[in-house]
Amino acid sequence: MGLQPKGATVRGQILLGKDDIQAMAPRARRRLNGQRVSLISQDALSALNPCTTVGYQIAEVLMVHRGVAKQEAMARAVELLSLTGIPAPSERVNHYPHQFSGGMRQRALIAIALALEPELLIADEPTTALDATIKAQILTLLASLRERFGMSILLITHDMGAVARLADRVLVMYAGQAMEVGDVASVFARPEHPYTRALLESMPRLDKHGALLEAIPGTPPSPSEVAHGCPFQPRCAFAGDICREQMPPAVERSNGGHVACHFALREMNYA
Amino acid sequence: MLSLVHSNDSIKPRSEIPLLETSDLTKTYSIGGGMFYEPLQLQAVSGVSIRVEKGRTLGIVGESGCGKSTLSRMLAGLTPPTSGSILLDGCDVTGLPNAERKRVLRDVQMVFQSPYSSLNPRMRVAEIVREPLDVHMRSLSKKERDERALSILNRVGISREMARRYPHQLSGGQQQRVGIARALVSEVRLVICDEPVSALDVSVQAQVINLLRELQRSLGVAYIFVSHDLAVVANISDDIAVMYLGKVVEYGRAEDVLQRPRHPYTQALVDSANIPDPVLEKSRKPRILTGEIPRPTDPPSGCRFRTRCWMAQDRCAVEVPALVRRGNSPQAVACHFA
Ligand SMILES: Nc1ncnc2c1ncn2[C@@H]1O[C@H](COP(=O)(O)OP(=O)(O)O)[C@@H](O)[C@H]1O
Ligand code: SF4
Ligand SMILES: [Mg+2]
Numbered sequence: 001m002g003l004q005p006k007g008a009t010v011r012g013q014i015l016l017g018k019d020d021i022q023a024m025a026p027r028a029r030r031r032l033n034g035q036r037v038s039l040i041s042q043d044a045l046s047a048l049n050p051c052t053t054v055g056y057q058i059a060e061v062l063m064v065h066r067g068v069a070k071q072e073a074m075a076r077a078v079e080l081l082s083l084t085g086i087p088a089p090s091e092r093v094n095h096y097p098h099q100f101s102g103g104m105r106q107r108a109l110i111a112i113a114l115a116l117e118p119e120l121l122i123a124d125e126p127t128t129a130l131d132a133t134i135k136a137q138i139l140t141l142l143a144s145l146r147e148r149f150g151m152s153i154l155l156i157t158h159d160m161g162a163v164a165r166l167a168d169r170v171l172v173m174y175a176g177q178a179m180e181v182g183d184v185a186s187v188f189a190r191p192e193h194p195y196t197r198a199l200l201e202s203m204p205r206l207d208k209h210g211a212l213l214e215a216i217p218g219t220p221p222s223p224s225e226v227a228h229g230c231p232f233q234p235r236c237a238f239a240g241d242i243c244r245e246q247m248p249p250a251v252e253r254s255n256g257g258h259v260a261c262h263f264a265l266r267e268m269n270y271a
Numbered sequence: 272m273l274s275l276v277h278s279n280d281s282i283k284p285r286s287e288i289p290l291l292e293t294s295d296l297t298k299t300y301s302i303g304g305g306m307f308y309e310p311l312q313l314q315a316v317s318g319v320s321i322r323v324e325k326g327r328t329l330g331i332v333g334e335s336g337c338g339k340s341t342l343s344r345m346l347a348g349l350t351p352p353t354s355g356s357i358l359l360d361g362c363d364v365t366g367l368p369n370a371e372r373k374r375v376l377r378d379v380q381m382v383f384q385s386p387y388s389s390l391n392p393r394m395r396v397a398e399i400v401r402e403p404l405d406v407h408m409r410s411l412s413k414k415e416r417d418e419r420a421l422s423i424l425n426r427v428g429i430s431r432e433m434a435r436r437y438p439h440q441l442s443g444g445q446q447q448r449v450g451i452a453r454a455l456v457s458e459v460r461l462v463i464c465d466e467p468v469s470a471l472d473v474s475v476q477a478q479v480i481n482l483l484r485e486l487q488r489s490l491g492v493a494y495i496f497v498s499h500d501l502a503v504v505a506n507i508s509d510d511i512a513v514m515y516l517g518k519v520v521e522y523g524r525a526e527d528v529l530q531r532p533r534h535p536y537t538q539a540l541v542d543s544a545n546i547p548d549p550v551l552e553k554s555r556k557p558r559i560l561t562g563e564i565p566r567p568t569d570p571p572s573g574c575r576f577r578t579r580c581w582m583a584q585d586r587c588a589v590e591v592p593a594l595v596r597r598g599n600s601p602q603a604v605a606c607h608f609a
Contacts, residue, residue: 136557158473203502
């Protein structure tokens with residue numbers, strides 16, 4: 001399954017997305033990191049250096065990677081803070097991370113990530129630790145920055161609503177395996193993998209409040225469990241004998257993309 | 272005094288005395304302070320008046336720090352209120368002597384966010400669930416108490432075999448089932464669930480929500496269901512109270528609050544909930560609040576929401592809006608202009 005960078009989304013075993021980058025040779029990785037690809041993580045507090053000002057942390061990226069002089073780099077830091085919606089950026093630039101709220105730290109982290117104008121921004125659970133109204137701010141910010149910088153976003157999240165809002169394509173993962181990939185409108189409207197479908201059906205949604213949820217039975221496997229066949233098989237309503245024995249190959253979805261299921265739910269199942 | 276929610280024209284027909292009713296419930300914490308400093312006053316819960324009907328669910332939603340857990344703990348008798356009253360069956364429990372209050376509040380149990388840390392790690396599941404009976408129902412024989420514990424465990428989907436295990440041998444979802452069984456094992460009438468699914472894997476949350484709904488249907492127990500997640504609260508609640516910085520800003524029947532939110536904060540909260548429908552999500556323009564929640568030790572004067580409100584006027588900085596109903600509106604709103 002090819003991973004499409006343009007607004008693509010990974011969910012499930014989120015570490016895999018990171019591992020891909022970490023598996024590279026250290027030198028290649030360092031060159032990639034920040035120059036063409038930037039990462040923002042869920043835990044903004046530990047991603048920021050507590051001992052230097054937020055402004056310097058942005059400027060430092062420009063000084064190290066682009067050889068920009070300090071004064072100019074600091075001026076750019078103010079611009080970047082302003083771009084990410086931080087009020088009074090020329091004061092904020094001299095503040096330390098602990099003086100920022102959770103939402104502000106996430107914005108500061110985005111500002112650092114944007115300093116080198118990456119082609120790809122990897123956002124690893126960027127809203128998970130945030131409150132609802134702040135999460136809405138950050139998602140809107142990411143969407144507008146994507147337009148402005150013409151960059152792609154790889155959003156790693158367990159939040160299907162955030163995927164619906166931000167992503168063009170989606171890759172659904174379970175227990176470290178790719179289950180389904182495709183255009184987000186098609187995957188959400190006509191999921192062909194039983195896991196995708198079950199996940200969507202089990203989610204409480206505001207537009208259908210009060211509706212009984214279709215719960216997925218069982219629990220996610222622990223990372224140490226090695227499945228022979230399909231990892232979702234123990235919890236799957238459609239599983240047959242073959243699912244226990246063989247990992248299903250990825251086959252094409254009816255509306256583009258791929259699905260890895262022996263009994264992929266084709267168009268007719270939706271009749 | 273303006274007519275508050277719990278006065279004559281309440282949200283639901285006033286057929287009988289509600290199971291639980293609070294009036295102006297307030298909790299103030301003193302934080303910091305020392306020899307040379309005045310301690311800061313933090314009003315975690317400020318003048319909250321809610322009511323819970325028998326066998327129904329009141330959802331309480333709001334962002335972190337708005338006072339949901341403090342309110343929950345006061346209602347469960349775990350934290351004494353600074354002022355205000357809690358009426359159980361019309362009887363004010365805040366005024367009762369300690370022993371009497373404990374006896375009355377036995378009907379009210381709590382389910383916590385973190386299932387593991389709320390279960391004794393050195394006890395087997397069956398013992399954990401039996402414990403409340405060992406304390407309060409000594410009239411039953413040991414065998415009867417065992418049977419009762421196993422029977423409620425069975426109802427929440429924990430087998431006899433699993434009941435012999437220790438909490439750490441169970442998954443998060445199973446631990447939460449045990450927490451629910453423990454809350455329901457004695458003759459409980461109100462269960463306060465404080466973020467009961469927030470710590471669980473998304474694929475397991477629906478199991479626990481459905482279980483709570485099923486148990487309510489069969490046991491007739493009432494819930495106060497607390498969560499920061501509006502979609503989760505919306506799924507299970509008959510009524511919803513929306514909190515912001517310690518205050519209830521909107522209160523009414525779930526469908527009214529969700530479909531016709533009137534307080535600007537509720538409107539923003541409804542808008543910020545993403546629906547897993549890519550076409551809808553990409554076409555709608557959600558109202559995005561500016562700024563962040565102010566420090567609770569220094570809340571804005573007047574309306575606490577005014578620093579983030581797009582409708583705020585001068586009056587909002589001086590006058591605290593009361594939670595009232597206007598005209599024929601079915602829900603109560605604390606806003607001068609809603
Ligand atoms: N024991 C305590 N001492 C001092 N402040 C507290 C205490 N418990 C809660 N608070 C404060 O009260 C406010 C409300 O907290 P809480 O009830 O936990 O909110 P929520 O559950 O909605 O996140 C927060 O500002 C919190 O820091
Ligand atoms: S009272 Fe004023 S500040 Fe508060 S919500 Fe209403 S309009 Fe906004
Ligand atoms: Mg809480």
